[in-house]
Amino acid sequence: MTRAEEGLRAELEERLRFEALLADLSARFVHVPADQVDRMIEEAQRRIVQALGLDRSTLLQRAEAGRLKVHLSATFPLAEAARAHEAMERDHTHGKIVLTM
Secondary structure, eight states: OOHHHHHHHHHHHHHHHHHHHHHHHHHHHTTOOGGGHHHHHHHHHHHHHHHHTOOHHHHHHHHHTTOOOOOEEEEEEGGGHHHHHHHHHHHOOSSEEEEEO
16 A cells, blocks of 8 residues: 555544444434533534544634534435435435534
C-alpha cells in the first residue's frame, strides 16, 4: 500500500469512527426524558470534542464561524416522525433527517 493510500485509509477510518459516534449519540437521544436532556447534551459534547481532539470553546467558535457543517437530507414536523423514519429506511439518506417542533 502506498503512503497516499495509507493516508486515505486512515482518513476513511477516522470518518467512519466519527459517523459511528454520531449514530450512537443520536440513538441515545430518542427516548431521553426531559429532565435528562441537559445532561445528555453535555455528555454528547464531551464525546464529540474528545473525538475531534478539541475543547468545547473551540467547537463553539467553529460553529459560530460557519466552519462546522451538518448535511441535512430532510426535515419533518414531529407529528410526521413515522414518515421521517420511512424516508430514512427507504432513501438511504446521505445526511441527517431532522424532526422540527
